[in-house]
Amino acid sequence: ETGVTQTPRHLVMGMTNKKSLKCEQHLGHNAMYWYKQSAKKPLELMFVYNFKEQTENNSVPSRFSPECPNSSHLFLHLHTLQPEDSALYLCASATESQYEKLFFGSGTQLSVL
Amino acid sequence: GENVEQHPSTLSVQEGDSAVIKCTYSDSASNYFPWYKQELGKRPQLIIDIRSNVGEKKDQRIAVTLNKTAKHFSLHITETQPEDSAVYFCAARNTGTASKLTFGTGTRLQVTL
Numbered sequence: 001e002t003g004v005t006q007t008p009r010h011l012v013m014g015m016t017n018k019k020s021l022k023c024e025q026h027l028g029h030n031a032m033y034w035y036k037q038s039a040k041k042p043l044e045l046m047f048v049y050n051f052k053e054q055t056e057n058n059s060v061p062s063r064f065s066p067e068c069p070n071s072s073h074l075f076l077h078l079h080t081l082q083p084e085d086s087a088l089y090l091c092a093s094a095t096e097s098q099y100e101k102l103f104f105g106s107g108t109q110l111s112v113l
Numbered sequence: 114g115e116n117v118e119q120h121p122s123t124l125s126v127q128e129g130d131s132a133v134i135k136c137t138y139s140d141s142a143s144n145y146f147p148w149y150k151q152e153l154g155k156r157p158q159l160i161i162d163i164r165s166n167v168g169e170k171k172d173q174r175i176a177v178t179l180n181k182t183a184k185h186f187s188l189h190i191t192e193t194q195p196e197d198s199a200v201y202f203c204a205a206r207n208t209g210t211a212s213k214l215t216f217g218t219g220t221r222l223q224v225t226l
Contacts, residue, residue, distance in 0.1 A: 099214035
């Protein structure tokens with residue numbers, strides 16, 4: 001285990017559901033990231049938090065709502081998603097928010113029906 | 114913004130042979146270039162990184178070279194083994210107040226016996 005834990009590992013939801021993804025890191029890092037991984041596309045940055053403050057929102061639709069209550073926990077709240085939002089959602093942490101030496105979680109495989 | 118292109122998209126080599134994956138970037142101010150390995154169904158893991166003030170870096174069987182003039186960098190794996198089979202992602206980080214890490218689309222490496 002890398003020290004970055006994501007739950008759930010798999011999630012199937014309808015377009016009208018509301019669900020949340022959870023990420024927890026035990027590495028003492030100060031920065032946390034959400035990435036989206038779709039087939040045959042580059043990893044897409046969604047959000048960055050540094051010391052609990054959001055420092056990056058990469059033009060993500062409002063149906064994705066992040067929350068970072070402390071430096072160890074990160075959530076991604078989902079509501080009224082579209083089928084094209086189906087992807088692997090990866091959380092990562094790092095010592096600070098300069099994208100160096102990211103430690104990724106195993107991801108949540110999301111399917112939107 | 115930064116644009117990272119990665120080639121080839123798939124690569125098959127025989128065990129013991131070398132493998133080379135190439136990436137180009139567009140922003141001449143980019144200063145940090147990591148490589149991540151993602152085995153099937155697992156999380157991406159950093160395997161090696163290089164900064165713009167260095168031309169080459171080695172770690173056992175893997176090495177990365179950087180040509181700043183041509184704006185390309187490459188991953189070299191020697192004496193490949195079956196456990197090297199994975200998807201490899203390159204990335205480039207641009208500088209400035211809005212620094213970002215841009216990933217390539219990945220190379221699926223298959224090492225055959």
